Amino acid sequence: xxxxxxxxxxLVKPGGSLRxxxxxxxxxxxxxxxxxxxxxxxxxxxWLSSISTDDTYIFYADSIRGRFTISRDNAKNSLxxxxxxxxxxxxxxxxCARAPLRGYYFDSWGQGTLVTVSS
Amino acid sequence: xxxxxxxxxxxxxxVGDRVTITCRASQSISGWLAWYQQKPGKAPKLLIxxxxxxxxxxPSRFSGSGSGTEFTLTISSLQPDDFATYYCQxxxxxxxxxxxxxxxxx
Numbered sequence: 001x002x003x004x005x006x007x008x009x010x011l012v013k014p015g016g017s018l019r020x021x022x023x024x025x026x027x028x029x030x031x032x033x034x035x036x037x038x039x040x041x042x043x044x045x046x047w048l049s050s051i052s053t054d055d056t057y058i059f060y061a062d063s064i065r066g067r068f069t070i071s072r073d074n075a076k077n078s079l080x081x082x083x084x085x086x087x088x089x090x091x092x093x094x095x096c097a098r099a100p101l102r103g104y105y106f107d108s109w110g111q112g113t114l115v116t117v118s119s
Numbered sequence: 120x121x122x123x124x125x126x127x128x129x130x131x132x133x134v135g136d137r138v139t140i141t142c143r144a145s146q147s148i149s150g151w152l153a154w155y156q157q158k159p160g161k162a163p164k165l166l167i168x169x170x171x172x173x174x175x176x177x178p179s180r181f182s183g184s185g186s187g188t189e190f191t192l193t194i195s196s197l198q199p200d201d202f203a204t205y206y207c208q209x210x211x212x213x214x215x216x217x218x219x220x221x222x223x224x225x
Contacts, residue, residue: 045220062214
């Protein structure tokens with residue numbers, strides 16, 4: 001069974017940093033592109049970032065470019081999101097999501113981790 | 120960026136109804152569209168990809184159609200478990216944008 005488990009969320013002050021992790025299991029991690037998607041309270045889904053299998057291709061949404069960094073460790077079946085210079089508007093549930101081999105849609109999702117940015 | 124617009128934003132229906140949700144793209148995305156279902160407090164669930172291909176395990180009452188800029192998600196006979204919020208997403212180009220969501224309620 002495919003499992004994606006996020007961790008690392010919490011309460012942080014504006015301007016602070018957090019590092020989110022996503023532990024993958026139940027499938028061969030390295031052949032899949034991985035992604036972060038967030039959802040602000042009561043709002044819709046927002047794609048944030050994608051990373052290809054070997055880090056060759058990395059993409060970011062404008063809203064986070066220059067502040068967040070996506071990375072992966074294929075040996076540890078893990079995906080990461082380093083979040084710096086956090087703002088109030090970054091408050092959201094952050095999901096990691098797997099993209100299948102032939103397209104950047106998302107066929108498996110984690111349960112999400114809540115990030116709250118507040119003073 | 121490609122903008123995705125869903126209609127309606129809210130849809131009231133009853134068990135057994137046939138319902139259709141529309142998703143329009145601001146430019147052609149060919150068939151690079153996915154549909155998701157999300158229930159409160161849960162992660163989204165993939166229903167359909169490449170506009171019309173049903174994800175494994177998804178009931179056959181769900182179907183998708185369209186290409187270019189206009190797409191539809193149809194539920195042929197609503198079941199109690201189908202009351203949720205539905206999102207479309209284009210994966211033609213970065214940024215991979217979602218529609219604003221359609222809340223399907225009783």
